[in-house]
Amino acid sequence: MTKKITLELVGLDGNAFSLLGAFNKQARKENWTDKEIDEVLKEAQSGDYDNLLRVLYSHTTKSND
Numbered sequence: 619m620t621k622k623i624t625l626e627l628v629g630l631d632g633n634a635f636s637l638l639g640a641f642n643k644q645a646r647k648e649n650w651t652d653k654e655i656d657e658v659l660k661e662a663q664s665g666d667y668d669n670l671l672r673v674l675y676s677h678t679t680k681s682n683d
Contacts, residue, residue, distance in 0.1 A: 623648050625678040627671075634670055638662065641674055 625644045630637060638659055645655045662673040 620676055621650070621654065622677050622679045623650070624681050626680050627674060627678060634667060637670065637674055641678070 623641070623644045625640060627637065627640075630640055641662075642655055642659065645658070658673065658677050662670045
C-alpha cells in the first residue's frame with residue numbers, strides 16, 4: 619500500500635513548485651521522514667507535469683476518503 623497524506627490538490631495553485639511545496643509541508647505535519655518526502659518529490663520531478671500530478675495524487679487522499 620502506498621503511504622498517503624491528507625491533502626486536497628484540487629483548488630491549489632497549479633504551479634508545480636506550489637504543489638510540491640504543499641505536499642512537503644503537509645507530509646512534514648503528518649510526521650513523514652525526510653527520506654519518505656524526498657523519495658516522493660524526486661519521483662514527482664522525474665518527468666513532465668502530468669507525471670508530477672500522477673505521483674502526488676498517488677500519495678494524497680482527501681480528508682473525507
